[in-house]
Amino acid sequence: ATPTALLVGTGRGAQLGILIKGPEVLESTRTVDTVVLDKTGTVTTGRMSLVDVVVAGQRVPTPPPGAAGTSPGASGRVGPAASTGRAELLRLAGALEHASEHPIAQAIARAAADETGALPAVESFQNVPGKGVSGVVDGHAVLVGRDALLADWALTAPADIAAAKDAAEALGRTAVLVAWDGEVRGVLVVADQVKPTSAEAVAQLRSLGLTPVLLTGDNAAAARAIADEVGIDRVIAEVLPHDKVAVVKELQAEGRVVAMVGDGVNDAAALAQADLGLAMGTGTDAAIEASDITLVRGDLRSAADAIRLSRATLGTIR
Numbered sequence: 262a263t264p265t266a267l268l269v270g271t272g273r274g275a276q277l278g279i280l281i282k283g284p285e286v287l288e289s290t291r292t293v294d295t296v297v298l299d300k301t302g303t304v305t306t307g308r309m310s311l312v313d314v315v316v317a318g319q320r321v322p323t324p325p326p327g328a329a330g331t332s333p334g335a336s337g338r339v340g341p342a343a344s345t346g347r348a349e350l351l352r353l354a355g356a357l358e359h360a361s362e363h364p365i366a367q368a369i370a371r372a373a374a375d376e377t378g379a380l381p382a383v384e385s386f387q388n389v390p391g392k393g394v395s396g397v398v399d400g401h402a403v404l405v406g407r408d409a410l411l412a413d414w415a416l417t418a419p420a421d422i423a424a425a426k427d428a429a430e431a432l433g434r435t436a437v438l439v440a441w442d443g444e445v446r447g448v449l450v451v452a453d454q455v456k457p458t459s460a461e462a463v464a465q466l467r468s469l470g471l472t473p474v475l476l477t478g479d480n481a482a483a484a485r486a487i488a489d490e491v492g493i494d495r496v497i498a499e500v501l502p503h504d505k506v507a508v509v510k511e512l513q514a515e516g517r518v519v520a521m522v523g524d525g526v527n528d529a530a531a532l533a534q535a536d537l538g539l540a541m542g543t544g545t546d547a548a549i550e551a552s553d554i555t556l557v558r559g560d561l562r563s564a565a566d567a568i569r570l571s572r573a574t575l576g577t578i579r
């Protein structure tokens with residue numbers, strides 16, 4: 262549980278939804294020069310939804326403008342055979358993801374249940390942190406995850422699926438591959454949304470003299486697209502959950518004094534390692550425990566407010 266007794270909210274801080282653990286925290290707000298921002302759940306809402314399903318061998322090229330005939334539709338669906346492939350893909354992937362708590366998994370399981378009805382049971386489920394999930398559904402050995410997970414099983418995506426994945430990632434989306442019985446069968450595209458206040462928050466952090474860095478386990482292209490949207494130059498992507506703390510240590514080894522803002526999903530150890538850890542109040546208890554400051558509102562602008570307020574408080578003490 263949250264060590265509530267340690268949360269020393271100064272009057273003004275509490276009003277702003279900023280809880281500071283103790284007076285010793287204030288000093289580090291003066292020296293920080295770098296702010297590491299976790300992508301999912303911090304810069305973005307972390308509420309994902311399924312936006313596209315592409316089945317291997319079934320996406321037809323979009324006809325040239327004005328061409329007669331049937332349109333393949335937004336998802337490239339081309340009739341009964343294709344929609345059967347889509348339903349099977351969603352059913353097997355959805356069943357597997359139903360057993361995972363990852364936001365990507367929840368988006369996929371929800372959409373699959375909505376479209377195909379009750380999901381089958383899963384046997385020998387395995388979660389591979391930062392990569393995806395595997396298990397047996399309806400007698401099929403199913404994998405859902407990033408290319409690194411499929412590579413562990415010596416699988417690669419066919420050209421049409423690899424292209425669909427690349428196109429989705431270039432838009433800042435997350436694309437996960439679905440394979441069963443030794444073949445990559447399709448790709449599921451989920452989208453998160455940048456919080457409306459994140460760009461302004463990054464600008465405020467910059468004006469406080471902090472260099473922002475985006476940190477994520479997600480793919481580099483999606484991370485770059487999100488970074489561009491909010492005005493961040495430096496991106497460190499495709500970092501496995503247990504390596505996030507090493508990234509903070511490396512930045513510190515470069516001589517930087519590091520603040521880190523995260524929601525605790527995969528990043529509690531990194532929050533603890535940072536010179537100043539700021540937890541999103543919308544995040545996990547582990548994040549709040551590992552951090553020096555809790556931002557009660559899920560708004561990244563509070564990170565800038567917290568640093569500004571702490572520095573001002575130091576100024577009055579002196």
Ligand code: ADP
Nearest residue numbers: 301361363366391392393405406407477478479
């Ligand atoms: P983040 O740093 O954005 O929180 P994670 O470290 O949790 O990301 O995951 C990194 C990547 O691993 C995801 O973008 C996704 O490609 C893959 N992944 C992780 N968990 C799952 C899952 N349950 N289903 C599918 N893909 C997953």
Ligand code: MG
Nearest residue numbers: 301302526527
């Ligand atoms: Mg995360």
